[in-house]
Amino acid sequence: MAKDKAPRRPRAETPKGFRDYFGADVTERKAMLDAVAEVYHRYGFDPLETSAVETVEALGKFLPDVDRPNDGVFGWQDEDGDWLALRYDLTAPLARVAAQFRNDLPSPYRRYAMGPVWRNEKPGPGRFRQFYQCDADTVGAASVAADAEICAMLSDALEVVGIPRGDYIVRVNNRKVLNGVMEVAGVLDPSDPAKFESERGIVLRAIDKLDRLGEAGVRALLGAGRRDESGDFTKGAGLSDEQAEVVMGFMAAGRETGAATVARLRELVTGSALGAEGVQELETIAALLDAQGYGADRVVVDPSVVRGLGYYTGPVFEAELTFEILDDKGRKRQFGSVAGGGRYDDLVKRFTGQAVPATGVSIGVDRLLAALRAKGRAGQQAQGPVVVTVMDRDRMADYMAMVGELRRAGLRAELYLGNPKNFGNQLKYADARNSPVAVIQGSDEAVRGVVVLKDLVLGAKIAAGASLEEWKSRPAQVEVARGGLVAAVKDMLS
């Protein structure tokens, strides 16, 4: 029915998969990241803030043989024909920076970065196309001391934001050990790394599913294959029972102490030089952490940590929260992983041709924030501002003077700036703001040089059924001299 000429009103909506963050959502995340940054700073890491936009070329996200960015990034072509895209993580920009500024940056270069990244993926419940990452990486350090440092720092960061010791564990493994096991099992030939690649892929995915499929399921995947309840068949790696035994033994290599686990792993990789190297690295990391007081209550060697299949080249680590929460169906389960990382030695090489050793960790910002809320360390409703109400619109200057005094005293305070005609609306506003105190001064009070303070916290309690005694002993409304406004508000807030 609308006329052709009537311009259609734009929809007031975020694009699909994007969202807004209000008030405490912003401040709680900020407080958490500030605390993490403080730890990173103490460890000598410097902040780096790259721009949101990179060339697709630098991100390495071109479709093979096609002059168009790969799915997964938001990309567009600029006037000069260059393809640009929003960064999808904080590691690719770091690799670009490490290459671009290699002559200016200290080496090793410790940097942290916090900020949004963008993924052009199907959004889903709780899955957004923009989200925060919080990374710390050391570029240019080949020593596993750098990996150990990252594990210690991760442990400190978790405690600083409010995850108590005992409620988390940092698990460390090494991809070289895993490859050593593959070699022993006969699915990795060091002289021909490409051989058995698809088998190894199946083995890795099987290991990663131990939690979900149990031992029998994993054994099936290592062997001929597995048919699930729905009847779907997943092809197996085709390992013999003997070969599968080696892999299963690896997953079960965890022992009471790090030293015992390491000893068991050393047995398992006997005959593989790479595996021996990986075990040695794990042992060194454990020793270095021990020397700093990071014992098995905080960091453990755990052979079941696999992480990012193609990416890592040495130590890998993962921080898991071990306390239980209730899932959507009311069942208890462990909170699970909130951070992970490892050594990736080939990222800078893309740009310069020179291999640069690097290791780092990424904290899942939303996951960790959810954990803090689950632990009651965040998410409490914050107290709102004191609200100075407007009884007489000709005396705005008087009310503004009050709010100014309160602010100068360091109190969070607001003047009601809506239409003051309906006083009930002002109290509703104070309620919506979660205000603890409303300040009221009608003309009568003005003449008498007083103000009325309404204790909205107590008022809410009374409304919710506080006892008469409480009501009597502490009235929800007091009249004080105008000159005593700030002191009386402070008193009511305390």
Added chain:
Amino acid sequence: MAKDKAPRRPRAETPKGFRDYFGADVTERKAMLDAVAEVYHRYGFDPLETSAVETVEALGKFLPDVDRPNDGVFGWQDEDGDWLALRYDLTAPLARVAAQFRNDLPSPYRRYAMGPVWRNEKPGPGRFRQFYQCDADTVGAASVAADAEICAMLSDALEVVGIPRGDYIVRVNNRKVLNGVMEVAGVLDPSDPAKFESERGIVLRAIDKLDRLGEAGVRALLGAGRRDESGDFTKGAGLSDEQAEVVMGFMAAGRETGAATVARLRELVTGSALGAEGVQELETIAALLDAQGYGADRVVVDPSVVRGLGYYTGPVFEAELTFEILDDKGRKRQFGSVAGGGRYDDLVKRFTGQAVPATGVSIGVDRLLAALRAKGRAGQQAQGPVVVTVMDRDRMADYMAMVGELRRAGLRAELYLGNPKNFGNQLKYADARNSPVAVIQGSDEAVRGVVVLKDLVLGAKIAAGASLEEWKSRPAQVEVARGGLVAAVKDMLS
């Protein structure tokens, strides 16, 4: 010469017009914005963080009659055919939020927002395509008390970040007064607002150029037109001398006191109802600020403030830094504007059809940071971390224990993680890190249970020619017991 098959290495470069921020660039901006946020919080403003990506429709950036985003934004089409774009400011997303959540947000809604925005414009020296904005706005408050509050808050924010009173001034004007003057001058007909629109545009641009062109230049532009030194001719507004006199009088209406300026403005708009309303608003704002103690040393009524030609509908304000700096050519000039804003009552209407009054301010983050650096309030080289060097790579655990102790004592400390072979490189690294103290322990010192501390600050002074007395009284290198490491480092740092 390269083989066809050799993949070309990606260039390690930011896209044109984008840049990286390292270390102090990040922390100084953050410290400044944290301080500003603290003030905004005290005033009852809540943080809002919208996503970087909006629909082009919500931004209102479609090319007329073309199904493609306008120049000025970075835009792309998603799989569903919707056009998305990076936000170009923080006001358009606020308008979208205010419309989308109008039933949930408190009304009035005070919010602040800080974050990057993107402009698809030609980059130039110091002009980037991604930069920070820092905005505070009140949506849903028709009262000019909201404008007065923003001016007071802006004043507080400038002082809190380190601009002393006397080094800045917040200037306030009102677009209604300007329109009243236009009416009196005969270039605005309230019954036909479209009439004389081009003339008014020329008048506004002329006023805005008073600083640069002087009175004679502006008069020329108000009249027949102006030929500049290069011979180029700019068409004038075609005002008669009498009409031009009214406009010139407006620009010269500033008086010693706000009251006198307001009185003069009232004379100038005699006969214009809109102008009288604007003068009344200015008077009210000045009175409200006065009641809170914001006198003419901080906020003044200034008829020369024009700002954003089409956008504002009532009060406009601008914060100017009044101290002098040297420009590129070594000439003294005032630092100039670092923040501005005003009332814009029609932004939400685009979405809902309902006019929603709004007013706000935007701080030029990079400008203000530059001002703080010019005043020596930022930009000093920060002290780097204590560096624990590695003399003996078999004793990494010992060194790591040292660095761990230092960190637990709250000191910023690093272990050297590069190749330790060349000790000179380690000291060069400490130097590049601006480290105040290097910790050294060779096998000899380890056996004797001591460590050597090298005072790199003093060392640098000696190298730069400190007196022999200073050198003697405070040796640049001390040996201390291993157990006294932390205390001795703290002592050296103090």
